Amino acid sequence: MGRGKRSLIAAAVAVVCAVTVLTVPGTAFAAPNPTPTPLPTTNPTLTLPPASDKELEAVRTQLDALYHDAAVATEAYNAAEEQAKQQSAEIVELAKKIVKGREALDDMKDRAGAAARAQYRGGGLPDEAKLVLSDTPGAFLDGAGRVIQGQRATKSLLTEMTRTQQDLEQYAKDASAQWHKLETNRKAKATAQEKIEKQIAAAEKLESELEKEEKERLAQLQARAAQQAQTAWLDSGVLADVDGQASAPGKKAVQYATAQLDKPYVWGAEGPDSFDCSGLTSQAWAAAGVSVPRTSQEQWRQLTRVDVGDMRPGDLIVYYDDASHIALYLGDGKMIHAPRPGRTITIAGAGSMPILGVVRPDA
Known part of the structure; x- marks a missing residue:
């Protein structure tokens, strides 16, 4: 430092x-x-841990x-x-x-x-x-x-x-x-x-x-926190009975979303070169021929809600109490999302953030 x-x-x-x-x-x-x-300046080589x-x-x-x-x-x-x-x-x-x-x-x-x-x-x-x-x-x-x-x-x-x-x-x-x-x-x-x-x-x-070393350790702490949340979610048994198969439109939505991997997050963007979280989910389902609202809050409010234990690939997972983030479920406890500024579209654990609920665009 x-x-x-x-x-x-x-x-x-x-x-x-x-x-x-x-x-x-x-x-x-x-x-x-x-x-x-300020620290004394008598020793110009003095550094802090x-x-x-x-x-x-x-x-x-x-x-x-x-x-x-x-x-x-x-x-x-x-x-x-x-x-x-x-x-x-x-x-x-x-x-x-x-x-x-x-x-x-x-x-x-x-x-x-x-x-x-x-x-x-x-x-x-x-x-x-x-x-x-x-x-x-x-x-x-x-x-x-x-x-x-x-x-x-x-x-x-x-x-x-x-x-x-x-x-x-x-x-x-x-x-x-x-x-x-x-x-x-x-x-x-x-x-x-x-x-x-x-x-x-x-x-x-x-x-x-x-400093560079501190940024690396911070990234490790962030990854560790996400992994701990995902592990606790899986250990709860929430996915014990999840065996739903994706619908035909759901498969198309998954294919579209996964084709966007590594594209950058840009707020307000809905493709084709960059996305924010709800831009990705709305465009994935648009590619499947299903129109959904543009924002995560409206996707949560207007789409049909399903129990987490009944979700299937293609469903949308809504995060935080204010429905401010959304991702597309891939199956096997994983989701794909556009995380935040400075990050790219990535696959992560579906339970790595606090889940508000799940909605199904083609219910």
């Missing part, structure tokens, strides 16, 4: 507190520990918290992005209806104008008056039928014009409402993006405080 990097725990707490204060209004935290007194496992474990915990918060913000960004896309599409459809309605209204106005001009050319007398002045009863009766038809046509035209005008007014109101929603989601995306970038930057800064 180099000079000026003397307290990893203090550095971790300071970084996390600074980021939390910036992103969570109204929350108060105690000031970080004061900077330790590497961080202890306890210190590195504290760093690991802080990194997990930072990347978890970044994952939550990423899914919020994805949700706002999806809603913005939907609202933009609805605005386009409303615009098309408004254009079509205006064309229809112009046509009806032309027809009404033609009828008025015909009446003017006929001397300005209404059809009823012309019939009264007719010389023959037969002509009167024949004309009466045409008058009734004309009256009905005129009434129908006026009714249609009124309804079209009302539709146009409603389309305009709906379009205005969608524009307001679109602007709201644009702001939500910007807020989420800012938080994502702050959390990732804080995590990267924390990791940069470590």
